[in-house]
Amino acid sequence: MSATITPPAAVATRGRAPRRLALLIALLALVLAALGLAALLHGTPRIGALAELWPILLEGDGQRIARLVVWELRLPRLLLAALAGAALATAGVLLQDALKNPLAGPELLGVGAGAALVVAIVVVFRAPLPFALLPPAALCGGLLAGLVVLAAMRRSKSSVRLILLGAALTALLNALLICVISLGEQQEVAALYQYLLGSLAGRDWRHLSLAAPWLLIGLPLAALCARPLNLLQLGDEVAEGLGLPTVRTRALILALAATLTAAVVAVCGPVGFVALLAPHLARRLLGSGDARLVLPAAALLGATLLVGADLLARLAFAPIELPVGIWTTALGGPALLILLRRQLRPGR
Amino acid sequence: MSAVGKKGRDGTTSSALRAAGVRVSYGDRTVLDGLELDITSGTVTAVVGPNGSGKSTLLKTLARLLRSAEGTVFLDGTAITSLPTAAVARRLAVLPQGPTAPGGLTVGELVEQGRYPHTGPLRMLRMQDHEAIRTALTLTDMTAYAARPLDSLSGGERQRAWIALALAQDTPTLLLDEPTTFLDIGHQLEVLELIRRLNRERGLTIVLVLHDLNQAARYAERLVVLDRGRIVADGVPRDVLTTALLAEVFGVRTHILADPESGAPLCLPYGVVGHD
Numbered sequence: 304m305s306a307t308i309t310p311p312a313a314v315a316t317r318g319r320a321p322r323r324l325a326l327l328i329a330l331l332a333l334v335l336a337a338l339g340l341a342a343l344l345h346g347t348p349r350i351g352a353l354a355e356l357w358p359i360l361l362e363g364d365g366q367r368i369a370r371l372v373v374w375e376l377r378l379p380r381l382l383l384a385a386l387a388g389a390a391l392a393t394a395g396v397l398l399q400d401a402l403k404n405p406l407a408g409p410e411l412l413g414v415g416a417g418a419a420l421v422v423a424i425v426v427v428f429r430a431p432l433p434f435a436l437l438p439p440a441a442l443c444g445g446l447l448a449g450l451v452v453l454a455a456m457r458r459s460k461s462s463v464r465l466i467l468l469g470a471a472l473t474a475l476l477n478a479l480l481i482c483v484i485s486l487g488e489q490q491e492v493a494a495l496y497q498y499l500l501g502s503l504a505g506r507d508w509r510h511l512s513l514a515a516p517w518l519l520i521g522l523p524l525a526a527l528c529a530r531p532l533n534l535l536q537l538g539d540e541v542a543e544g545l546g547l548p549t550v551r552t553r554a555l556i557l558a559l560a561a562t563l564t565a566a567v568v569a570v571c572g573p574v575g576f577v578a579l580l581a582p583h584l585a586r587r588l589l590g591s592g593d594a595r596l597v598l599p600a601a602a603l604l605g606a607t608l609l610v611g612a613d614l615l616a617r618l619a620f621a622p623i624e625l626p627v628g629i630w631t632t633a634l635g636g637p638a639l640l641i642l643l644r645r646q647l648r649p650g651r
Numbered sequence: 652m653s654a655v656g657k658k659g660r661d662g663t664t665s666s667a668l669r670a671a672g673v674r675v676s677y678g679d680r681t682v683l684d685g686l687e688l689d690i691t692s693g694t695v696t697a698v699v700g701p702n703g704s705g706k707s708t709l710l711k712t713l714a715r716l717l718r719s720a721e722g723t724v725f726l727d728g729t730a731i732t733s734l735p736t737a738a739v740a741r742r743l744a745v746l747p748q749g750p751t752a753p754g755g756l757t758v759g760e761l762v763e764q765g766r767y768p769h770t771g772p773l774r775m776l777r778m779q780d781h782e783a784i785r786t787a788l789t790l791t792d793m794t795a796y797a798a799r800p801l802d803s804l805s806g807g808e809r810q811r812a813w814i815a816l817a818l819a820q821d822t823p824t825l826l827l828d829e830p831t832t833f834l835d836i837g838h839q840l841e842v843l844e845l846i847r848r849l850n851r852e853r854g855l856t857i858v859l860v861l862h863d864l865n866q867a868a869r870y871a872e873r874l875v876v877l878d879r880g881r882i883v884a885d886g887v888p889r890d891v892l893t894t895a896l897l898a899e900v901f902g903v904r905t906h907i908l909a910d911p912e913s914g915a916p917l918c919l920p921y922g923v924v925g926h927d
């Protein structure tokens with residue numbers, strides 16, 4: 304092998320990506336903290352200074368109104384936004400890598416459509432369900448739809464067939480959803496719309512405590528998927544040859560993604576583009592597709608994006624609030640186009 | 652050194668891989684039917700045959716990437732279907748035809764994945780894993796490329812990186828599907844020399860699919876000729892490569908000489924049978 308010209312000796316095997324991850328995490332933590340503080344301070348009533356916020360947060364002191372607004376409205380909403388963003392981004396990484404498709408998203412698992420269908424049925428047919436039980440019902444609907452889609456996928460081995468199957472079943476659920484909506488009256492449809500666009504408005508501790516257990520268990524489990532995801536990216540034959548039971552592993556990973564997504568959409572509705580955008584952004588910033596690095600980076604990015612978008616939703620046109628789903632879609636779509644423009648350019 | 656493995660250390664031959672009455676189908680199209688093949692430990696076997704004759708299917712079946720509808724594949728005497736996926740991967744490495752890697756993946760990151768079946772539930776790399784990765788990179792002469800992305804390499808370098816992945820698995824048996832296709836002649840010979848070295852110095856059992864009959868005859872001690880899913884010839888190259896067989900299987904008119912350097916049969920194709 305003397306004919307090959309060897310470049311200057313380099314023994315490192317992983318390039319600069321791990322160092323970039325450390326940098327990225329530090330940076331995002333700062334941004335997230337700043338956005339979080341802004342979210343706690345701004346709004347009506349506005350809290351003028353950090354000096355006023357600390358007593359409220361730490362000692363439960365301060366003005367009664369301010370205390371109530373921070374503790375009962377802004378803090379749970381902030382935590383939910385961060386957790387939901389992290390969960391959606393993680394689900395996005397799981398799906399994109401497991402299906403080897405850069406455009407795969409949680410909507411393929413029918414989870415969002417299933418949750419929406421339950422909400423629509425309850426609202427339109429005026430099911431005798433207390434308002435507080437709507438999110439748990441939506442969670443059940445989402446999980447059930449995910450289960451049906453995954454069961455249908457059970458026999459397929461190829462990613463392409465899995466994606467087609469998921470897209471077809473989701474389209475079916477969406478068609479049902481539209482049927483139900485078309486039966487509704489204007490007032491009900493308007494209320495449904497708020498949910499279908501994805502919103503964090505008015506979400507409190509009850510919503511958070513419904514979603515949080517699923518997410519706090521699901522996110523660490525996702526970290527265990529990193530090595531298998533790296534193998535799956537090499538193709539099923541290579542992965543199987545390296546000792547990964549590909550069919551079973553992929554099913555488990557998709558089930559995890561469905562669970563994370565279901566917990567989010569049950570309380571926030573389908574918030575668009577975070578699951579798609581955060582993984583791509585993470586890969587680009589890291590310069591690597593290594594799932595061990597992309598998973599934490601994307602989760603933190605997702606949290607930052609959704610907290611930032613929700614801040615925009617609350618403050619941009621105050622006192623009117625546009626659902627956060629509109630913001631993530633309006634800003635996420637173009638951002639994704641810019642990110643993917645290299646792949647989209649003809650001749651590649 | 653060269654005798655190690657050929658006969659096993661105690662002088663007996665043992666079977667590394669055996670296909671017994673294997674039938675494999677894609678949907679209702681049966682490709683292999685009742686196939687019998689026994690691969691002796693420490694040997695190099697080349698599988699040759701026309702396009703679509705079932706070479707890749709055979710290799711994938713031996714590696715359990717495809718399940719046989721009937722019959723059994725035995726790995727070191729154990730039915731391969733009774734073994735966990737990771738246990739198979741610790742004994743047998745397989746490089747499928749034309750693998751692809753995600754963009755940006757470096758050679759080192761790729762080769763590191765070869766340790767997957769050896770690592771514990773937390774998948775941390777230990778001393779012996781790093782050692783195996785280093786050895787695999789050294790054997791394939793890829794150490795200097797470890798930090799380079801695969802998509803920045805030439806075809807030959809990339810193929811060596813994939814072979815390094817299989818070597819990092821550190822298995823006694825190695826299956827390679829067309830490891831020399833798309834390489835120029837220099838790189839083809841590099842890969843074949845590496846295979847010979849792995850067999851002679853490390854006693855690896857190697858089964859590889861090759862297109863070049865002369866290279867197969869020179870580097871393998873056994874040729875298995877597949878035609879439409881059946882083994883039509885099997886044995887030492889000198890017995891297998893005959894004018895009649897090449898006319899029947901490949902449809903070419905040939906002359907067969909003895910290679911002046913190695914004595915292996917050398918076939919010179921002249922034309923397509925029936926098109927003179």
Ligand SMILES: Nc1ncnc2c1ncn2[C@@H]1O[C@H](COP(=O)(O)OP(=O)(O)O)[C@@H](O)[C@H]1O
Nearest residue numbers: 677680682700701702703704705706707708709
């Ligand atoms: N995934 C598949 N689905 C259906 N048919 C296949 C598939 N793979 C291979 N075949 C068919 O099986 C036969 C043998 O293919 P293969 O083993 O790839 O041949 P070779 O490697 O010798 O060129 C061919 O006729 C091919 O068309």
Ligand SMILES: [Mg+2]
Nearest residue numbers: 706707708748
């Ligand atoms: Mg082939």
